Every structure is written in C-alpha cells, then in structure tokens.
Amino acid sequence: xxxxxxxxxxxxxxxxxxxxxxxxxxxxxxxxxxxxxxxxxxxxxxxxxxxxxxxxxxxxxxxxxxxxxxxxxxxxxxxxxxxxxxxxxxxxxxxxxxxxxxxxxxxxxxxxxxxxxxxxxxxxxxxxxxxxxxxxxxxx
Numbered sequence: 001x002x003x004x005x006x007x008x009x010x011x012x013x014x015x016x017x018x019x020x021x022x023x024x025x026x027x028x029x030x031x032x033x034x035x036x037x038x039x040x041x042x043x044x045x046x047x048x049x050x051x052x053x054x055x056x057x058x059x060x061x062x063x064x065x066x067x068x069x070x071x072x073x074x075x076x077x078x079x080x081x082x083x084x085x086x087x088x089x090x091x092x093x094x095x096x097x098x099x100x101x102x103x104x105x106x107x108x109x110x111x112x113x114x115x116x117x118x119x120x121x122x123x124x125x126x127x128x129x130x131x132x133x134x135x136x137x138x139x140x
C-alpha cells in the first residue's frame with residue numbers, strides 16, 4: 001500500500017528551509033534515505049521556483065511525498081496560472097540563475113508537470129532502495 005504525506009507552506013523564503021526539513025523527516029521516517037540529498041535539493045529548487053514564479057502573493061504551496069514500492073514521488077503544487085515546460089532549454093552560461101529545473105531533471109529518474117483545476121504540480125520521481133538495501137540493488 002502506497003504511503004503519502006503532504007504539508008502546506010507559506011510563500012516566504014524561510015519556507016524553503018522548512019520544506020527541506022519536511023522532506024528529510026518523512027524520508028527518514030520511511031527509512032528511504034539513499035536518495036535523500038537528491039530529493040532535498042529538488043524540493044529546494046521546486047519550492048524556490050514556486051515562490052518566484054508559481055504561487056501568487058499571499059497564497060500557500062503544497063509539498064507532497066508518495067512512496068509506492070521503490071519509487072518516491074515528490075510534488076510541489078502551486079495555485080498560479082503560469083504554464084511551465086520542464087523540458088525548457090538550459091540557462092545562459094553567464095546567467096546567475098535559471099538552472100533549478102535542469103538540476104531537478106538531471107537528478108530525478110522522471111519529471112513532469114500536472115495541470116490542476118487551479119494551478120499545477122511539478123513533480124519528480126526517484127527510484128529508491130528498500131530500507132536496508134544498497135542503492136545498487138534497485139532494479140530499474
């Protein structure tokens with residue numbers, strides 16, 4: 001049976017730190033820490049994108065985690081109407097920002113956007129080892 005947890009966060013810079021702490025807590029509780037650094041980096045990037053481009057001022061965003069077998073799915077949902085293409089080209093090499101989705105796309109095993117009735121969910125999926133199993137033992 002799949003496990004899932006979700007938490008809402010205010011649109012503030014401090015919430016990105018809180019979203020990382022939430023992800024670390026949940027994955028540690030589930031015993032799935034082999035991809036912890038990758039997933040934590042992705043929640044930072046997706047939450048930051050939500051703050052900068054997705055959630056309208058004064059609204060919240062939601063971070064959810066789901067574990068189904070050996071697959072961990074992280075999603076960040078906002079209520080903004082801006083469309084997003086996760087296959088966007090790389091940022092200009094001279095730019096100081098614009099690499100968050102590229103990082104997430106490179107770290108995750110799968111990535112996408114789900115349009116919601118209001119807003120969208122940007123999600124990444126990771127194949128994970130079962131608790132007590134080495135990451136190299138996961139069948140892809």
